[in-house]
Amino acid sequence: MSENNPFPNENNTGHFWDDNLRELSNDPPGWWRIGFHASWIFCIIYFILYPALPTLSGYTTGTLGWTQVGEYNEDLAAIDQVRSKWEDQINDPNVTAAMIVADDELRNYTIRSAKVLFGDYCSACHGAGGAGNAAMSVSESGYPVLADDDWLYGGTIEQIQTTITNGRKGIMTPYGARLSAEEIDDLAQHVVALSEGGEHAAGKALFMEPTKGGCFACHGMDAKGMSALGSANLTDVVWRFSPGGLESARHTITHGVNGELMDPQSRNAVMPAFGPLGKNLSEGTIKKLAVYVHQLGGGQ
């Protein structure tokens, strides 16, 4: 083709279309060449400094020693550094949970940081935000609401901390074998009446009679419960075993609570220990959880 090139003094490639449309072989523009050379130089420097090439037994590590997980750990350490101002106080054995509650800044920090812990350890049973988990039927037990002011084992910060550390397992005897069906029904009606501010005469008699119900031994003469035993306050409107009402009360009285050796249908109401006897959470973590639960809405 080049023998009949109509543009002989031009650096074209000898490819023509439509008489004069042709391909030239000019040098690329200067800016383009600068960019090209800068790019490959950058690549080489990058390959030297950073992990880059796979080898048979691993990879080239680069002279900077940079790794992704290293950077991640540095970031974590930086966050811990920021948090240590409060974490150190919380983990100090001389700082009690009550002191944390009393300090505005420390309390706010603790509540925010314990939200995640509560999600990890508590909300599976007690629900997000301590909303509780209601039973779906009379024979189920459900899990207590932590945001209300009704506490089986006491609602002071110390009592909550003890509950979390050691766990709880209250016992109520099954009465199904000891009382007749009518007697159980009378007792159940009395329990319902108590929560509505009244009482049921026949039920009350059974409640106070040591050889029959003898309920006062645990629930107290005034039926308001005892936090040392974890016996429920029967006079308030909050039911430990939801949905509450006659059916629930009858079931609880008949089968008892945590009495599975005597009655297989007994209610199961166990709070596991999170201290050294159980999950073995650190003292600081338990303090945080205690403060969080105390601040949910019903702490005393």
Add this chain to the structure above:
Amino acid sequence: MSQEQDQHNLVVEELYAESHEWHVNAGEETIHAKRIQGKFRTLKWLAAATWVLFFIGPYMRWNGDQAILFDIPGRQYHIFDLTILPQDVWMLSLVLLFFAILLAVVTTLFGRVYCGFFCFQTIWVDAFTWIEGKLEGAPGKRRKLDKAPLTLNKFWIKAQKHFAWLLISAFTGLSFVAWFTDAFQLWVDYMTLSASATEWGTLALFTAGTYILAGFLREQTCLWLCPYARIQAVMLDRESLIPTYDFNRGEPRGRLSKGETVEGNGDCIDCNQCVAVCPTGVDIRGGLDEGCITCALCIDACDLVMDKIHKPRGLIRYESIDALEGKHVPPLMKRSRVLVYIIIMTLAFGGIIYGLLNISGLEIKVLHERQPLYVMLSNGSIQNKYELKILNKTHDDMYVTVTTGGLDGVELIGAEEPFLARPGKVTPYTVYLRLPRREMDGSSLSVYFQLQGVEQPELRSTYESMFLGPR
């Protein structure tokens, strides 16, 4: 055959002649514009002088603090006595709207006034070329110097120029940073090499940016980089007053012969002065040009020439295209675009004024707890939990009381003592509302919280929230 060839060549030649007319300078030739005195030249200096504020602004003090400080890390703007927090950012959008429409209305009326007189690119280029002129001489000398081989003398002249440019660029960068941090401390930090990485980085970016954009890219920035140049070009219409060449009077143009206009020629004597002074290298006689920043320097140049040849001024003047073509131009207030723009501007301005007047030193926001939405208490009443976010925009600690209203029989728990609100911060507090079960007559009731300063009772804020319970 040969006649056909001739015909063909003629057509091609015409095409090339036209393409020369449409020649676009993409940066391969440096424009050395001539400087002359004139009305618009003076106006340009005056407009440029407003940028002095940019340099001295950060050093203004107000009650012992920097008068205007855009504290980005602290998430607050200080403008004299006013503190603007992120919560007030809606006003910023109105400010932006106001200036966007101001740009539109000015452009509709008078063309690219912003480009020609106020834009930092135009003004910094103007300053840089002024220095170039002082050191290298008139445009002719400059072109010659550019072409001349590198000698010690040329190197010395160029070195001085670039040093001056870099000095201005660095000062520009420093002044920019000074709006965002304490200006005096910034000088100390730079001088002792202890400024933060952000401060060094911003300084480097703005120094390099100013040096390259104003020193080298110049009119190429307006042609190919700047989006506003393109946006403003479409805001013009045929009624806008812009620097225009009066072709009725000027054409056909021709050189003077023995000091006199040749019979039949117009007033334009083709002296090319209007092109020589143009900072973007435009020939205004070609009509409205995308490169024209309407700086009006060609008007100065043409008027000077008209005076010399004893012809009336205004061959190039501020005129609309419709007026030149003899069409009717409606007065300002009868143009729909102007009216619409003015309405939008008034609304935006009114919003800003409303915001500034109602900016309170104290603000409350209430978050209703969602898990659980409500709790039944032992005595049968319903409890709702709320998180109060108390924002104190003043500079001092403040004690505030919280009260509630709008819901009969409700009891507020946890707000017995006044709350401490830390300055410039949102302080959270938790409170509870309790309502006896019998008072609930729906699953959702409305309630409001009111916040009031203990020592400054004029500072108050109210927030509407909900009280939820079982149906």
